[in-house]
Amino acid sequence: MDIATLIGIVLGLGSIFAGIFLAATAAGASMAGFLSPSSFAIVFGGMVASVSVAFPLKDVLQLGKAMAAVFKGGKDTLGDQVDEAVEASEIARKGTADLENHVGNINSFFFRDGCQMVIDGYSLEELTDILYTRIDYRELRENTQAGLFKSMGVMAPAWGMIGTLIGLVIMLAGFGGEGGGTEALGAGMSAALITTFYGAVFANLFFLPMADKLKTRISFTSTIQNLQVEAARLIHQKKHPIIVREKLNSFIPPKEWKSDEG
DSSP: OOHHHHHHHHHHHHHHHHHHHHHHHHHTOOGGGGOOHHHHIIIIIHHHHHHHHHSOHHHHTTHHHHHHHHHOOOOOOHHHHHHHHHHHHHHHTTOHHHHHHHGGGOSOHHHHHHHHHHHTTOOHHHHHHHHHHHHHHHHHHHHHHHHHHHHHHHHHHHHHHHHHHHHHHHHHHHHTSTTOSHHHHHHHHHHHHHHHHHHHHIIIIIIHHHHHHHHHHHHHHHHHHHHHHHHHHHHHTTOOHHHHHHHHGGGSOGGGOOOTTO
């Protein structure tokens, strides 16, 4: 679980509810006016409809999986990846058979595949080309998910405005009829504006931040995998573990550097 995402959403919702409560209490109004199933249906339903038009159905059906990925925490650190690569390089210098016995203990499937290519006798160029191609197409797949969230964040306020226009039309149509008046105008205006409120909340608390979170994850995963490609290349070249560590330390902040003694 990504605690930062959970804290952000809880803090955001808490701030909104606290603000509504304080404002409603000061005005002597009810908070019930902010609950509108019809407004929710317009904003959320319209948003899903828009992304269904903009994206292939298979990507839209992965929406739940993409949301779960946002909340999934990652335990990988760059320093741990360097340690794992150095350990593999030490074993690889003993011989291919030793590396083959060790490859099953490698946690990262991407780095494990790179070491397996070394064992299987792939050339340095083949290994590099295959692994970089995998990185490129993983980024394309994951950027589609981030793009879906970004589109939802852009479309949510637009559908909120559409809901507001619907509410205004209904309100003005009934304003001159029986039961109309200033009170009806105020109640109708309040109901009409709720959809804009929902659209803004969906966009700025959920979908746009989720898109940015996924892009950050994509960038971090790519950094890890580029590190692992370089590690597999160094193992293929049978470089000394000290050289492997020094080269891979280039991928991480200096404060996280480790020596072979530490």
